[in-house]
Amino acid sequence: MNQAQPVPKPASLAVTNAVFIGRSIRHSLRNVESLMMAIMLPVMLMLLFTYVFGGAIDPGGDYVNYVVPGIILLCAGFGSSSTAVDVATDMTNGIIDRFRTMPIRSLSIVTGHVAASLVRNLLATAIVIGVAWLVGFRPNASLAEWLGALGLIVLFILAFTWLFAAIGLVTGSPSAASGYGFMLLFLPYLSSAFVPTSSMPSWLQGFANHQPITPVIETIRGLLTGTPIGDYGWQAIGWSAAILVLALAWSAFSFRRRGGRR
Template sequence: MTTPYKAVQSVSFLTTNAVFIGRSIRLSLRNVEALLMAVILPVMLMLLFTYVFGGAIDTTGNYVNYVVPGIILLCAGFGSSSTAVNVAEDMTNGIIDRFRTMPITSISVITGHVVASVARNLLATGIVIGVAYLVGFRPTGSVMDWLGALGVITLFILAFTWLFAAIGLASGNPSAASGYGFALLFLPYISSAFVPTDTMPTWLRGVADNQPITPVIETIRGLLTGTPIDNSAWLAAGWCVLLLLIAIGWSIWTFRRKAARR
């Protein structure tokens, strides 16, 4: 024991990530309220838009097919936002110091949250689609279309989860994280999620057409219900990858910066 101890006994990157992913999934399962909210809120919104507003927005009764892609994204955004709180909680808890003083890649604690969030949100998305079927959603897409839509949804969830993780890292405490995260959740309302953007005033339409949510929704809608996609798919992929890269970079930078000054 008193001999010099210089050996770098690093645990493999894979094991570290597996442990942190397991931890985050366990935390997700224990936070029953958040899990329920992530499913119930979008379902409530879907029912609200289908049965209450739907008739006024689109009198043909076909509104459910229009709105479901928007609800899926709303659900994904809402579900990802809890990552901000989870990450902020970890950063303010003592456990992060434990991880940081161990010979492991401690940022994997964030990766764990991201992977758990993607799993959680895909599950919630499945439930939302199931409920959509029950209220009359009749998609026309082929298996390939569905796979494409799943890919876009996953990419979107991944990008927004990382964005929320970065917000969680940057904000000082869980309630601040929740507050900042809330702002992002308004994006779907100013997009083509609930109404076509050409019904909006010109200035707002400019915002709605050029923000990341609209192309993502148009792509999913096109794949599932056969509406025209045009260049939305490229725009959606471009936006998501761009946001993902920015969010990961921002996260790593914040994680390191917070380590150096406390």
């Protein structure tokens, strides 16, 4: 059997990516705790912010329309942070040595995790919007505005997932990856996600207005509910694209530098 077959040509990049994406999606589906978290978190946060905090923040009852973009980004942050753990776990397992000694582009193993994260987070986004609709969210966006918002959400998820992938590659252990990744998850709270930045102390406003989450939130909010976007649109795309490019380069660099060391 084996002897009769000549060594086939190595797998193409497209096949390699497809195989690793399939692998990571299987991993996601079989990690029941994470999957439950990815589905339950958007539901719980949506209900929490609408019924528990919402009345205090905006007694008029219109808070749901304000808070949806924030919940989407908060869930996307949580969802993509598990990529750091997934990548770090792979890097500490013997299987990575086997992949690296095959004639394939082994960085695709990370691409697979990123693609799976995108799928998981888009699912979570759909759940947020679905639950939000049930509790009174009424966006007035046109189809083009919906697509624009979706495009920005995809760009944001990819940027942050690659950032978490890089963290997973440099930290070297799943628990360290989880710890460092956690710090990034506070960014949405220090933005205009849940309250306008004008309600914050002035020293905090400076940070909140000039960190990547605020422009992304304001742009999505503007596209979905018609609030003014202004310069936030370009800032949102600029921030996300810059993070994506840097995170990609950082990931590729640390993947190569790690070599066979474990």
